[in-house]
Amino acid sequence: MTVYDSYLVNLCDMFHVKLSNGQVDQFNRYYELLVKKNEVMNLTAITDYHEVCLKHFADSISLSQYYDMSSVDSLIDVGTGAGFPGIPLKILFPHLNVTLLDSLNKRLLFLEDVIDELDLDNIKTVHSRAEEAGRMKNLREHYDLCVSRAVANLSTLSEYCLPLVKVGGNFISYKAGEVEDEINSAKHAIKKLGGKIKRVEEFSLPDSDISRSFVIIEKVNETSNLYPRKPGTPNKKPL
Template sequence: MNRDYSYLINTLSKWNFDLSEEKINQLDKYYELLIEKNKVMNLTAITDFDEVIVKHFADSLSICTVLPEDVKTVCDLGTGAGFPGIPMAIAYPNLKFTLIDSLNKRIKFLQEVVDTLGLKNVELVHARAEEAGRNKIFRESFDLVVSRAVANISTLSEYCLPLVRLEGYFISFKSGDITEEINQSGSAITKLGGKLKKPILFTLPETDISRSFLIINKIKSTPKVYPRKAGTPSKEPLK
């Protein structure tokens, strides 16, 4: 392996988290598969190695700073090219991950990744968020649901909170100023059975990239009417 992972290793060390050489090798193979497949299908606009390390790998693994201790099952909803789910599954082999995406082409790519890396703790599901949230197998079954998907927090909460078990968590990866978004989403989160904790704001080390975690605790069961039918949560966010 000729690529330099010192930034990722040093960054994780600052967060009191270490990756073994084996796990670094798995991430490196994932990078190779991502770049190769990206030549024939649109997985990510970020392909430069150094940028992938910062904006995909370090960003995904920054969750180590806020991961609840009692988590055993994790769902990555709208996983796309596998972020944050695949880096998390590599870093936490003792946790069980379910990665859900609406595009079957991406699921097939991720299956190749899972098989090549030998990840035994990952299940891949092809489904829309609204379908997953109404599926009895998945509904209110996960200790933690994560998402790096680009959508407002009201919409994301309607997608994700139905999947979270009572007393579990939904953690949304966010960037930029989220003050207004938080102010507009409070009642929606409450309707869905969640309680928003104080946002965690941080900057990725050695960059000017500001990030934040919105952590929502599931304190009540989500009413059966949510999520609403396909397309509605994004077109008409709850208020």
Template structure:
């Protein structure tokens, strides 16, 4: 994606685009590429690809949720900060938690947020199933951009969502996978509020799902990760 097209597509989203924010994105890109030479953060490093697959993609959840009303946001499995840091740049009032089990990536994020002068950001180097044990129902919005199956994502992320809070999953097309996991959503005291299928400007398929926690969960904490993988809830919950 050329920079001009990036700006054009950005202006179609419900975000406030300013020179300061664009400058921070540019600094983000420079820092990412430089740091990536010594630590493997991402295989996507060309400016055109970063603009599309990292920066623009990170802002697509604004299509289904008003981030101006978010107080506390946790990005689960944040990696190099996508989508959490990009959302923080455009919605600076959010209290952001970046969660990842890779300490090298957390160190990068600490370095990055200092360079970008982002305030009210905390960093947690921990496995999400362990983090949930001491942070149950803490966040009004939980977000994950991941390749894991939905039932795994739900078990890792939904315990972190506060009552009347939301979870957003960012994946490729997931219609069939979502149908198989509706009961899992309900098992965690949640309901599906919205699903949006769309294509990125390069034609790639994307899906966003918005889940509301509107009830008490039948379980409180996620299981050990080995059990989550070996015994998927979608095969156990009826």
């Protein structure tokens, strides 16, 4: 094993996650494709191998320490961008049926290349705004789990994501720093959308002082047909 490989393996070990040689190869190939494409397209400001491993790969799969991924069949990643956290979770948990949702088609074309190069199956991309996806019959209230690392307030994210989750499923928002005030501001919206805050997990990324939180929201009731509202409204006028 090279130094190039061992850093990622050691990070995952700190999460008690054991990567197979095949999974290490997939992550490394993903990194190579990301950096190459980033030369002609703005996918990430982070390109150093160690930083990508920590801030993208390890951050994405850290969820496995706080949520039983073996109980999940269908997962949608809203605002997936360069594929985080959806693709790292798919690499780690091959049984998942994953949908990568993004409003920018050229990002999804890159992700389709990644899917082909990594030989991933049961994973697809959907080109749509979240507000429109939440009204599609084949997506609405379809997923066991919705995840998002998108940068938006929790009220807005909940309107994007909860309509996609089936009753009994969960929406998990990846957050940085302090989240208490944001959670308190979002409680009304979450309840209106059929959700309930289940718990919040706070932690630091391994080998760093980067603080992260998972806000885990359970879908307890169907989402009213009033939501999501038309594109742009959830961001401009959070519930």
